[in-house]
Structure formats: structure tokens, C-alpha cells
Amino acid sequence: MKWTIHPAKLLLTLVALPALLIPALALGYIVYQGGAVISWQFISTSAELSGFGASSGVFSQLAGSLLLAVGACIVATPVALGTALFYQLSNNSRLCHHLELLIYLLQAVPPIVYGLFGLILFVQIFSLGVSLIAGMLVLAMVLLPMLTLNNITSLQRIAIEQTDAARALGLTESALVLRVWLRQSRRELITGQLLAIARALSETAPILFTATVFSGVVWPDSLLSPVTTLQTHIFYLAQEGNHPQSIDVAWGSALVLVITIVLFSLLARALKPSGGNL
């Protein structure tokens, strides 16, 4: 086969390659640095070392991250799905147009602003304190726009003929929702929730001053107690840790976090109905 260099292809490669290579290098570096630290013991214990918050294990941080992310998704799901169903049922009305606008607006709000809002509303006014529940609520607000849009898209993939056929048989709106819409889009919806959990796991700003403390917590006693998370753990260790081991623990925590997020993303990918691209 003759080698020909297509100018457009060359240009695209020159643009795309560094763009993919640099994050790939960063990932490789995390794996390299973190790999030296993590072990089963690192993940499964939460013993604290004496010193500045550098624990030798990250179990409680991992558990805190997962509790917050899954909890936020559970809080956000009924609202997102309800909004999506409402949107679908009142299709093409003016209200839908405004609703869509609102969702895009909410998506533009930076997570740190939600964090600030959560600090004032949940932590102070509702006096929930710095707690698991406050963090879940704030994270749920961060997730809501993307989750709603995702659910709307999932429902919109159902062919209009399916809806018409079900309506023509005299199904009530609720039967239509349960027996046709939710049934046919259930895998896509679950994919959306898993991606939302992955997204929540990578958020730090909203939980920084609503849900997490720096050290001293191993396991939250109730929804009202604070937690520690991988994200904030890395943040504190990198910024303030003075224990010689703390930077290693930060790399290890980063790798655990990346692996957790990747697992959720891969699960979402695996559950996604076939025929979808990306």
C-alpha cells in the first residue's frame, strides 16, 4: 500500500494528538505515583497517623465520597425524572421552552456558587451544620441540570409511534409513563444516573464547606454528621499536609478516586443500550 499524507489528516493529527497525549500523560503519572502507594490495606483501613491529617488508609474517605455521590443522585433523581416526564407530557408548550431555558441557566452556575448557597441555606439557615445531608443536597443541586437534560434526552429517544400506539389503545397518561416510557428507556435512565454519580465524585467545591471536615472523622454516625472524602482529602494533603508521607497519600487517594470514577463510567458504558455512539 502506498503511503500518502493527506494534508487535512496531518493537521487534525497535529491538533488532536497533543490534546489527547497531555491528559494521558497526567493519568499515567497518577497511576505511576499512586500505584506505588496503594495496596489493599490502603483502601480498606482508615487508621490515622499522628500528624497533620495524613492517614495511612483511605477507607473512610472512599466511603464518604461514595455516600455523598450516591446520596446526591438519589435526592436528585426524582426531581430530574419528574421534570423530564413533565417536559415530555406537555411537549411543545411554551412552558417547556421556559423550562429548557431554566435548565441551561442552572447548568451555567459554577459549582462553587452552589457550595456558597448551600452553606448559607442548608448549613446555616436550616441549621443542618456541616453534614452529610447538607453535602448531598448541594451536590444534588449541582447534578440536577445535567441529570434532567439526560433524562429528557433518554425519553425523547422513544419513537413517537410507540407513544401514539399506546395512546391509541386507550392507555392513561400514568400507564403510558410506566408501561412504555420508563420501561423502554430504563437502561438509558440508569446510565444517566451512573454518569451523574461519576460526576458527583469529581466535584470538590460544593462539598468543601458544606459536608466535609479535614480529619477526625472515620465513619459518619448519621446524616447530620460530617464526612471526609477523597476529593477534599487530596486537597488538604496537597495544600497543608506537613507529614513527609502526606504527598504520597495524596497520590494514592487520587488513584483510588480515578479508579472509582472510571468504574462508574465503565458500568454506565456497559449498560448503555447497544447502537449508541459514545
Added chain:
Amino acid sequence: MISNSRLSNITAPVQHPTTALQIDQLKLSIQGQPILHEISLSLPTSGITALIGPSGAGKSSLLHCINLLQQAWQGEITLHQKSIRQWPGGDEKLRRHIGLVAQKPTVFPTTIYRNVVFGIDGFWQRRNAHAIAEQALRQAALWGEVKDRLHAPAASLSLGQQQRLCLARALAIKPKLLLLDEPTASLDPKSKQLIEQALSQLASHIPLLLVSHNLEQAQRLGEQVIFMCEGKVIEQADCDTFFNHPQRVESKEFLRWAVCECD
């Protein structure tokens, strides 16, 4: 010259106790685009009425207005002398009396059996769902082919079988009016004949509105013919009169050259 709308006003039959479905002055626009213009027609309490006309005439749109899948119309539609807009119990209750076989066969992504019983509602009907399903499948000339694989996915059926499944599904709700949008479009002559027999039998006690592009079929089955073109009813007449002595120029042209130019 008298406009078409005026003419259809005059020819519109008066409400009659033997009228099952009556449509008066039906107008439909979608996004400012007029689709149906002042449609007036009526269906007797039994028998097949063939709805013919060129592609894009508005036949499917008309069927969707009758079972309120399309709601954006003006005018009046009555079923057994009751306005369908104010149907007791709402749109869903109305649709339980009207079976629709859509132009594009659409099966639900579940088993064959569950497709047939999808619309069955009510305590007694659900208890007898199996018997009702069998009867509906027999009427739709599909029972023989699927009786051993009722729990296979409906999507595994051929297109023609899916079309018959849609007919069975519509029959299983025991409609009092059946709307059929080219129900034999993708069928072989044998099953077409079986379906036609089943439809003729059904037509002895309920009215059928049958959209067909096949003029022979319309002539064979129809007692009445409604000819539509560009959103208007050009002529409604009984079958023999329409095919042998069409009244309107447009009808004559359509029968002779299968073209229609009306304005």
C-alpha cells in the same frame, strides 16, 4: 363557482340514528399550515367505508383527529351522537372504543402475547385475556403462525406479521369503531385475503374506516367511498355510484389517471 366547502356543506348528510360517526366542518392546521379543510362526513353504524385519495391528502391526519391523537382541530366530531371532545371519562375512555391500526406497523418491544393484550383493561377482560388474545389473533389471520411462539419477542416477526399483530392488538380492546390505515400494505395476497374476510365479518356489527391506496380493494370491500384530496373531501358516495358514475371531475380524473388536481 361554488367553493368546495360550500358544496360539502350541502352534501353533508344530516344526523341520523343510523350514523355512528359524524364529522362536521373539521379544520386542522399544523404550525400554521392548513392540513384539513372543512371536512364533513359520516359513517353508518356498520359496514366498511373506504377512504381513498392521493398521498398527502390528509387521510392519516383525519384518522388521528378521530381518536384525538391529534387535538389541534376545530369543528365537531360526534360518535354515537356524543361529542368526542366531551367524552365521559376523557380521551382515554374514548380511545378504548376506537381501534386504530396505524400506517407504520409499531409493535411494543415485548413478547407477541403481551403486545396483543397491551390495551386490555377491566377486571373481567383481564381474567379472560388469553381467550381474547386468541380470538383477536385468529381474526387477524395470525394465530396459526404464532400460536407456538406467543412468548417470543414481537420484533422477531416479519413486517407483514407485525402489521397483523397491530390489527390483533386493536381488535383485542373490542372497539366500537375501527380505523385502519392501509392495514394490508405489506401483506402477501393470501394473508391479504384472510384479513379482508375478517374485516368484512367485523363490519357486520361495527363501522370500519379503511384507508387504502388499492382501488380494487376499496371497491371490493367498501360499501361507501370517501374521496379526499389536498385536505378536502371531494366526494362521499356509495361504492357503486362512486366507481361507476363519479359525480365530480376530480373523482373521474383520479379514477382514470390516479391524479388529482384540486384547489
